[in-house]
Every structure is written in C-alpha cells, then in structure tokens.
Amino acid sequence: MQFTGTAVARAAIRKFNVFGNLRVTNIYRLAPLSSMASMNRDDVFSNPDVQEMLLKLHHMMIKTLIDSETKKVPVCTFRQPEELQKTIDFEINNEPASHDTILDACKSVMDYSIKTASPRFLNQLYSGINPTCLAGSFVTETLNTNLHTYEVAPVFVLMEKYMMKKLTTLMGFENGDGVLCPGGSFANMLGMHLARLRKNPDIKFTGMGENKQVLLASSEAHYSIVKGASFLGFGEKNVLRVETDEKGMMKPCALERNIQTCIKEGSVPSFVMATTGSTVLGSCDDLNAIADVCEKYGIWMHVDAAWGGGVILSEKHKHLMNGVHRADSVAWNIHKMSTGLLQCSLFLTKYKGMLEECNKFNAEYLFQPDKHYDVSYDIGDKTVQCGRKVDVLKLWLLWKSRGNDGMAKQVENSFENANYLVEQLKKRDGFRLVMPEFQCPNICFWYIPKRLRGKEENKEWWNEVATIAPQIKRKMMEDGTMMIGYNPLTTKGYVNFFRVIVTNPLTNPSDMDFILDEMDRLGADL
Incomplete structure (x- = not known):
C-alpha cells in the first residue's frame, strides 16, 4: 500500500x-x-x-x-x-x-x-541570518551524523578537507590544516594545547607535573586564555597580561619584557595569544611585531581572530591581519563578522599532522586500519572530541552562495556602516566616543543626558555617567526597539559605555540614525 x-x-x-x-x-x-x-x-x-x-x-x-x-x-x-x-x-x-x-x-x-535576525540587534558579535547558511543547518540536522569517520560522513569529510585547505591557504599556511570547533574559546584552547606539546613533547604522557609553562596575552585579550589555563592545567597564575596602548593593542616591547622576566624567574614562556579584533574595543595587535618577539624566543604564536578574522577576506581591510602567515595557529569565528550561523568556529594551524600528533588515540572501534577505503579520511583524531557536530555545510553553502567577492562585501558593509555611525556620533550633542577611531566595527560611546552636559567632569560626574547605560538598556529592552550592549572597561578605567556591534548584512545608515534618535528618546531626561 x-x-x-x-x-x-x-x-x-x-x-x-x-x-x-x-x-x-x-x-x-x-x-x-x-x-x-x-x-x-x-x-x-x-x-x-x-x-x-x-x-x-x-x-x-x-x-x-x-x-x-x-x-x-x-x-x-x-x-x-x-x-x-x-x-x-x-x-x-x-x-x-x-x-x-x-x-x-x-x-x-x-x-x-x-530576534537576532533583526538589523537592530547590535548587542553581540553576531547578528543576521543568511538563508543559504540556514539551509545548511536544515540539511545537517536532517542527516544527523557525526564528523569523525569517512564511513558515517563521507561528503562532510571531503567538504571539511576542502574548506581547511582553502582557509589555511588564505592565512598563508602552505602546508597547514584545521578543524571546525565548538566555539572560539575552544579554538583558542586548541592552540594552547598544541603549544604545550611543541614545548614539551613528553607532556602528553607524563602530564603537566610541576608546570613552569607560562601563557601571555594582552590586557584586552579574551578571557578564554584564563579559562583555558585552568582547564588544561597551566593554572590561572601562569597567565600574564601584557600592557596595551591607547587603542588597546598589545605593546611588543612590554611583551618582550614579560618574557625576559619569566625566563629569569625560571619559567618557560610557551604561548603568546595575539588578537585581531578584541571583544570590546575591536583592537587589532601588530602581528608582525609580535611575531618578531615570538620567533626570537621560540614561542608559539596564536592569533585570536574570532571576531576580526573576516578582515582577511577584504582587500580594503586585510592589512589589519598583516603578518598572520607568521603565526603558528589562528582561531576564527565565521558566525561573527561573516554572519554564518552559530556556531561556525575555526582552528587553523600551519603544521599539517600536528593536530593528530597532539590528540590521536586510535580508538579500535572507530579507526580500524584495515578498512576498505583510505583511512586518512577518518579525521576524528584531529580533536580532543569523539563526537563532533557537522558545521562545515553551513560554512560551505554560505561561501558558495556569496562567492569570494560576496564574503568580502559583507565585511566591507559592516565597516561602512560603523564608519557612518562614528561620523554621526561626532556631530550629536550628548554622545562621546570612547576612542576617536576603531579598528573593527565595534563602536563604543557614552551617552550624556541633558542634566550632566556642561558640568565639571569629576569623579562624581563619571559615577553618574556610569548609571546611564544600564537605565537606557532597561528601557530599550522593555520597549523592544533595539538591543545594544554596555560594559565598563576596568583595564582602561572606563565606566559603563555602550558598545554597538555592526555586522548584520541588512543594517544600513538609517538604522545607525535610529540608534542615536532612540538613545535621545530614552535617555535625554535621565
């Protein structure tokens, strides 16, 4: 029947x-x-x-x-x-x-x-939903497979191998490799994981013991380096934060001073995490200058480009990643500036085979050597995971539907809208930029209500300013008109300010104008 x-x-x-x-x-x-x-x-x-x-x-x-x-x-x-x-x-x-x-x-x-698809969702480092990428999610969930062996994921294994080759080549890694990860923090931790093995090959078998390895990152770097230090056994006390300049960029001279101090104290600097696009200020470290220091002392250089990695797709903005080819590894979230769907996170390294060297276990029930196909296509031992969700179809379809030019245009559109917002902020009463210019489309500013304008800007004044962003955020969420995040930045002594993240492909200058008009409506009389 x-x-x-x-x-x-x-x-x-x-x-x-x-x-x-x-x-x-x-x-x-x-x-x-x-x-x-x-x-x-x-x-x-x-x-x-x-x-x-x-x-x-x-x-x-x-x-x-x-x-x-x-x-x-x-x-x-x-x-x-x-x-x-x-x-x-x-x-x-x-x-x-x-x-x-x-x-x-x-x-x-x-x-x-x-509604993160809304052009007025500017709260996080992700916004907007690409239809073709969503189609990839639909198909992925329909097939419901695991990306560890060729026998259960033949198309996805070939697809991921293709994309890793394309992406490592983009980074300038001639014989590189990579893997899709469950988030940018995990990708950063994979870099730490490989770095400690490079520094001490026996550590995989003997454990950390009396650990003397030290990790370094800027004061503006993502907190995953601290979580990773705890998770991997380095210990939080062995994370050293390096001073940054007024733009939030790591100072290479300060990095070298910290390394020299470590060596004098008997510690072993093993990992430096540079940043392309810091979470708050969007700061992009000078990768060539940091590479000079890392090469001098034989230290693994990792670039956390989770937010800013998309700049490498654009001829206009890829200078922000000059020197990335000298890094040992890179983390990059396609679901951020390039607007793939959560999650779509990459770990890339210039050393083919090192992921397997670090993570291989040869589980007999999965990785039999006498299979009827080339077992080099069983890629499960490239990560510490066993089961791994298929994220590559979203990535491949997103890129295929846009082409290389469309991927670049998405990044450039974000920067164009962000630059427009900066120019409008400079013209409006009651708005003050945290910095004169930003390297990425994170735009940070204070809103000053009418009662505080023209007053002496002493400690009490700044304490009052600190209360404004939370009040406006409450009102905007209750009204539902838009979503924008706020935070202090204690490393720079800044009280609460707004951080607008411009990445949604549908956001346009009228939305930037709306932000400022709405801020005035919600906050002028606070």
Whole structure:
C-alpha cells in the first residue's frame, strides 16, 4: 500500500502560506509503508500528520525571520524570569503532547526569544541570518551524523578537507590544516594545547607535573586564555597580561619584557595569544611585531581572530591581519563578522599532522586500519572530541552562495556602516566616543543626558555617567526597539559605555540614525 504526503503538504502550505502565491510542486512522495501501524506513529515522517506539523512549523519559522528582517516585530519581548516561567509551560508530563501543543510551544519560544535576525540587534558579535547558511543547518540536522569517520560522513569529510585547505591557504599556511570547533574559546584552547606539546613533547604522557609553562596575552585579550589555563592545567597564575596602548593593542616591547622576566624567574614562556579584533574595543595587535618577539624566543604564536578574522577576506581591510602567515595557529569565528550561523568556529594551524600528533588515540572501534577505503579520511583524531557536530555545510553553502567577492562585501558593509555611525556620533550633542577611531566595527560611546552636559567632569560626574547605560538598556529592552550592549572597561578605567556591534548584512545608515534618535528618546531626561 502506498501513501503520498503531497496533498497534505499542499494543503498545509495553502493554509499557512505567508509568502503570497507560492508555487509548490511535488514536495514529498513517500515510500511504501510496511504497515498502517507505522503511518500512525507520531514519531515517523511517513505520517501525514507529522508532515503537516513540520510544514506549519517551517512556515512559522520563516515568517518569524521575515518579520525580524523587516522590523515588523520587536527585537525582544522582554519578561522577567519569574514572569516568563509562568508564560511558557515547561512541564513535561507522562503522556505525549499533541502536535498542536508542540506547535504552540514552538511559537511561544520564538515569540519570547531575541530576534537576532533583526538589523537592530547590535548587542553581540553576531547578528543576521543568511538563508543559504540556514539551509545548511536544515540539511545537517536532517542527516544527523557525526564528523569523525569517512564511513558515517563521507561528503562532510571531503567538504571539511576542502574548506581547511582553502582557509589555511588564505592565512598563508602552505602546508597547514584545521578543524571546525565548538566555539572560539575552544579554538583558542586548541592552540594552547598544541603549544604545550611543541614545548614539551613528553607532556602528553607524563602530564603537566610541576608546570613552569607560562601563557601571555594582552590586557584586552579574551578571557578564554584564563579559562583555558585552568582547564588544561597551566593554572590561572601562569597567565600574564601584557600592557596595551591607547587603542588597546598589545605593546611588543612590554611583551618582550614579560618574557625576559619569566625566563629569569625560571619559567618557560610557551604561548603568546595575539588578537585581531578584541571583544570590546575591536583592537587589532601588530602581528608582525609580535611575531618578531615570538620567533626570537621560540614561542608559539596564536592569533585570536574570532571576531576580526573576516578582515582577511577584504582587500580594503586585510592589512589589519598583516603578518598572520607568521603565526603558528589562528582561531576564527565565521558566525561573527561573516554572519554564518552559530556556531561556525575555526582552528587553523600551519603544521599539517600536528593536530593528530597532539590528540590521536586510535580508538579500535572507530579507526580500524584495515578498512576498505583510505583511512586518512577518518579525521576524528584531529580533536580532543569523539563526537563532533557537522558545521562545515553551513560554512560551505554560505561561501558558495556569496562567492569570494560576496564574503568580502559583507565585511566591507559592516565597516561602512560603523564608519557612518562614528561620523554621526561626532556631530550629536550628548554622545562621546570612547576612542576617536576603531579598528573593527565595534563602536563604543557614552551617552550624556541633558542634566550632566556642561558640568565639571569629576569623579562624581563619571559615577553618574556610569548609571546611564544600564537605565537606557532597561528601557530599550522593555520597549523592544533595539538591543545594544554596555560594559565598563576596568583595564582602561572606563565606566559603563555602550558598545554597538555592526555586522548584520541588512543594517544600513538609517538604522545607525535610529540608534542615536532612540538613545535621545530614552535617555535625554535621565
């Protein structure tokens, strides 16, 4: 007996079509079912009711994205935790929930979640959702496989090998390799992991023991270096923060002084983390100057380009990564400036085979040497993980749909909007830039309400300014008009200021103007 889901699918699309006159042809044609029992199960795709539920959900998702992109819905519908717990039914019962209940739950999740696709979501280092990249996520979840052996992920293994070759070449690593990671922090820790093995090859077997290895990074570098030091056994006390200049760039002379002090004290400097695009100020270290110091003392140089790595795609901005070819490894989050979907994080190294040298275990149940294919395509031993989610399809489809030129244009669009915002901030009363210019599209500024303008800027004045950003942030989230982050920066003595992250492909100068107008509306009378 044969069933077709086409009629069900067409009916669902007619009922829930949010696009107008959408043509639908031969959506699904189902294989014969062995029994009516399988069709009646609620956990099989051959059940027409399941198909209808998924089609309804799909259109609900797409409508949410369209409304977010076009700013028809608030960026957020904020509720305090206690209120939100009462709004959404989190309870799981003994009996299965109906399809309608599942759909209602999904709608509530989307209604009360942050709309990161909105051009006015400028809160984090990610924003915007690329349709082709989302298609990659759909396909990845549909296939639900593990990226460790060729036998279970043949296409994805070849795809990742291709992308790692493309990306390492882009960095100037002629014989490099890489791997997709669960986040930029993990990629930074992989760099630390390889560095300690390079410094002491026996450490894989003997352990850290009386560790004397020291890690160095700028005062503006990401906190993952401290977490990594704890996680990997270096110890937090063995992380040295290096002084930065007024732009937040590591001072190479200060780096060398710190290294010399370590050596005199009997410590072993083994890892320097430079930064391209610091989290707050967007600072980009002078990679050539840092490489000079690292090469002089034989220290592994890692570049945390999780945020700023996208600049290498643009002829206009790739100078910010001059010297990256001299690094030993790089971390880069495609889900940030290049707007891939979370998560899409890269670890790249110039040493082919070193990932395996550091992490290989040869688990017999996975990596049999007598398989019927070339076992060099079993890539699972390149990481400390066993199971690894497939992230490469999102990356490959994003890049394929844009081409190299489109990837560069995305980066350049971010910088153009950020530069426009800076120029407008300079013209407006009540706004003050934290720095005169920024190396990446992180734009940081204070908002000064009317009552504080023209007053003596003493300690009490700055204490008052520190209270303004939290108040405006509360009001903007309650209204849902936009989302922008704020923070102090104690390394520079700065009180709370706003940090606008400009990366969404749909953001334009009118959105930059809206930010300033909305700040005035929310904060002028504070």
